[in-house]
Amino acid sequence: MRPIRLLVPANIRHNSGGNVYNARLVQALRALGVYVGVLAVEGSWPESTAKERRRLGSLMGAWEPKGHHGSVVTLVDGLIAMGAPDELEFAAKARQETWVLVHMPAPSRHELEARALRAASGVICTSSWASTTLEARHGLSGLRVALPGTDPAPVAQGSIPPHIITVAALLPNKDQLLAVEALARIQELDWTASLVGSDQADPEYAAIVRAAVAAHGLENRVRLAGELKGRALEDEWNRADLSVLASQAEAFGMVVTESLAHGIPVVVRQGTGAVEALSFAAPEAEPGKRAGAHLPGTAVTFPSDADPKNPALLAGVLQRWLQDGATRDAWRAAALETRNRLPGWEQTAAHVLDILGG
Template structure:
């Protein structure tokens, strides 16, 4: 039976949107087709019309059928999910717990957290890393949370620029991704460096602050890139930097490693899991304390100054790239989850 995959429209490039699209395609290639059902809306804070649209889509599904639902859509609306929880086999795919989005007022975060707990208590749950699965289970008191990590496509080795100075950050410009911390760290560096930040840029106060600070430092913000333009950005990178305040996995990390590019990243959430170690036990990058621009600057300074360190990290990154799981493996894992949750 075809499983309905209920997702928000992929308006801008993001890790969640990429995961949804790639896992759906990989499931189909394995002979486990899913039917993509897009539900526009201001998720996770939908209007009444948004909730009604989702309710109608779920009501169209035959009794006993399976539905894989993106957590951004499902987790804020227990009143929509509950009438269908007993008659459908619903599995919620949590990319990021709702309350983990940086900058939410405490009362709003608490309300979203309570709604998420209500939804996940009546559905199957799958997260995108082992760390995220454990955290969801502990935080919401869930007996079982599956995890299916993102796959990574094979990619050619990145030649880089000069092997040292081209820094690349691939992330949406939001408070959670920590561009402000990166810019503060870069302002502390004396050595020659060049930094490019790739990702959608909003029009809020945080984005404007990042724009102004980046302009003053000579950091280039490209906006969202896809296809050949994104490949070109990775190809020119000597080091990828991910200064996030929260991450359930960190797909930019594995995308860098697929190209043999070392990583400096904040030690948050599932990032250490994404970075991993090569077969010899070496780290293909450096992990730094979260929300600490001084520590980030120290690691970047070390990268710029220590040739032996650069060579060790680059060698480890090139070894690690051959160990990364692909989307076919991720789809097999998702098949197993759907089977265990009765989505046949």
């Protein structure tokens, strides 16, 4: 396989799903014997200066004689690509092989995104949801999908009272505020909770979440743990009985499969790519059982005519899980069975190699 150059945004420093995917993909590709060079590209991507875009163009070989870069395959993170369609178009004219790796379709700047994807030699999406969204949005075809892998993990022991965990940087899209408001509605029940994730990605939103915890008198029950790694993060997973990912938009939600790897069921938002993560390795329902009966958790549906931030809907799901032992047992059993079906990063890397080689 030819050497691969991976261009990643230098401005995303918190522990995002895209960063984790990029890092684990590189490790797995190198383990397969592929040379992978990783370059962090300066810029406030997708925003950037003309100087930063020129440097990006140079890294892609956009200004070189046609085919001069020919022995290298360049893989550009989608956050960078949608901010530099001109440079991708120049790279295409120079006959450079430049692929775009899309973690999340752009919430705006759709025309720039379309130009960048059309100029690329190919597009790899990290979820089927992202691929379907982009194909419908831009009339594209032939987009490829390489789902994230999952690292094996020990089974969580759980806690008494039950412990609920949300693992994501504190950002408006991740909607930790919704989780706090939902928990505030079930204070009569026994539970504790942790919000694990960077409070520096959006300090203003983090302050709003922290204020909501205080306003509801939940300081002794809801812990804002900050971004954790290594042993500290594993200790949080080990305490957990349920994982909640209430993101308003999610391409896949790698934290869902990370939860399942620990045998922890998950609550996600219906209509997001996190539903794919919850169900793609789930055990099949027995004949005669309703669809979704064997899911290791559930997806909360927010009706189109309801306030999408209505915490009562999420509170109802959490209340049922806390009070209904049969539901808790069924979700836990499905999560334990699912953890043995999760693909590893070596499978992701091998699939990316097949895509690029093809």
